[in-house]
Amino acid sequence: MKRLIVLLLLLASPLMAVQPDEVLDDPALEARARDISTGLRCLVCRNESIDESNAELARDLRILLRERLVAGDTDEEAVAYIVDRYGEYVLLKPTTTGANLLLWLAGPAMLLIAAGLGWNFLRGRARVEETSAVDGLSDDEKERLRRILED
16 A cells, blocks of 8 residues: 555656656766756747747657767857747746746736726725815805804
8 A cells, every 4th residue: 555655746746857768878968967957948838938848849848858968069149048938938037138027027018007097086986075065056055055054
């Protein structure tokens, strides 16, 4: 019974999808490849890294990454090559520069604009409610209301 529980726990835990034929002979290069691939998104599975995904495209990206490292690219050059080829969407942590900066700031900016518009709307509505009751009265009615309020 204990063996069955351990087996089920092992099956339920996330495993790396890297196939044995993808693993590099040089342990240092393989460690670099694993480190880089945890930051690259599988384009099929969305929020999984290419290391965790079993999709064919993820496998192709893992192989491409290892080819770039074997060719002598630095980590940054290898990532830049993949980003140039597949776009910034391939990064699990997108950059906060350029057009992405606009996207990062758009949410808080829209929240502040909406809060300001809401505040102005509520203030304007309160002012209208205060003055609208008196503005619709004739001069005689205003005088009568003034006398009632004084008593």
